[in-house]
Amino acid sequence: MSEGSSSTTSVVEEERLNWRRGSGPESGDVVVYWMQQAQRAEHNPALEFAITTANDHDLPVAVVFCLVDDVPEASLRHYHFMVEGLHRLDGALRRRGMAFEVLRGQPDRILGDLNHRMALLVLDRGYLPMQRRWRDDVEEATDCPVVEVETDVVVPVDVASDKLETAARTLRPRIHDHLERFLVDLATTPVSRSSVPGGDRPVSLARSLSDSSISSFPLDRWRTELDELPISREPGPVAGWTGGTPAARARLRAFCRDVLPDYATRRNRYDVADSCSRLSPYLHFGQISPVAVAVAARSSGAPADEVDAFVEELVVRRELAINYVVHQPDVDSFTSLPRWARRTLDDHRADERPTVYTAAELEAGKTDDRVWNAIMTAIRTDGWVHNQLRMYWGKQILYWTNTPGHAFRTLLDLNNRYFLDGRDANSYANVAWCFGRHDQGFQEREVIGKLRPFTDAALRRKGDLDAWVDSVTGGDDQAG
């Protein structure tokens, strides 16, 4: 049940902290926060913990972001949105008295090279395999105290559950047991020792680097610097999306005012512009905090049932996805799917498919299904589509590929390369959902066996499908 108001704290909950080495600052002249998951200067428990600890030890805080240019499946589409956000963050951190440096290179090389400066290294927690690997490598490359802070969930993952949850129904009561305790607004703590140029303890970490392969990424020239990065240029940036916390905050305000008051009835309307928050890319890059979003929703004055419906998506569904990637190995592999789902797909392996398309035909949206083609076009162009359209899009691929394993790989690849919110815990959990994860068996059918079907008739019940397809194609689409 939602409650109207929430309190504010300046203390980061003990359950968000994991001391990976040591228990407080030791020798070194600065507390360094290596920002990775939580790319924001507000409502960020890792940042606030770094500040309060530094203040207690009369130390300055500096924030470092390691720009890695070989992240699998990431392209200019994602880098543009992220770096635009970092550019806005630069000003916000400086205004709070903290030096912010974006350094190009692998996190373990950069932080290993800065080891001698760090009285304490603060990390934010990341859940995906690559994020976990980065943190393990950084811990190994340093010998200073290291604390990891859980920044991007409402209920800390290990507090909610210590095992792989079967479905939303099993995680929901566990989340609700702790929700009130963790749905608390986090206050900002003033920095005692300013580390910005002109402050009383200016810090330049870039000047202490000895590894010449590491270079600075100047945010004041971010657009031209992006042109130089050796990253995939396709797909490119999407129009209509501005990266960064100010844009996320503006979107949240508009959502709470215009959409939330009837979110429960409107949220499945894929054919109207504003039926949901469209915050997923901002949540993915940590440009807004899920706690701050939930607190804003609760204090918006929207009816309790509507707020509860939103909290169900934002907290229960989103944190179910995080539980999945934390506890399920090989989330990028078909073998990660539940046994019943693999078995039923195996039973139907030999069923005749209506048509088999190549991965390139699917990517280009060249099938005989005009609805699917329009969705794929929107994904390529806009980098985001409504959840209902994603469900139809994901479920169809099984019919058009010769093996379920190939269907799984194709869907995950398209999802992660094209969606602005791709490469997220939600990406892996929802692609897996198309193949039975967090779901139950249904009446057996050709090709998909006991998996839940999702037809265009379901889309037609929820909105004006033809009008939506026309809005994408301009009415002159051709299948095939």
Ligand SMILES: Cc1cc2nc3c(=O)[nH]c(=O)nc-3n(C[C@H](O)[C@H](O)[C@H](O)COP(=O)(O)OP(=O)(O)OC[C@H]3O[C@@H](n4cnc5c(N)ncnc54)[C@H](O)[C@@H]3O)c2cc1C
């Ligand atoms: C095949 C398929 C692929 C998907 N791929 C992604 C992906 O790559 N990245 C991604 O973030 N989401 C993915 N989703 C989940 C969902 O479609 C998006 O999170 C949602 O559409 C984002 O829109 P919104 O921010 O307006 O959501 P809102 O309705 O405003 O909900 C608020 C937030 O709740 C969370 N949420 C909403 N729906 C879900 C859900 N089904 N599962 C988990 N969390 C949810 C999101 O963080 C979302 O931003 C996928 C769903 C499907 C069916």
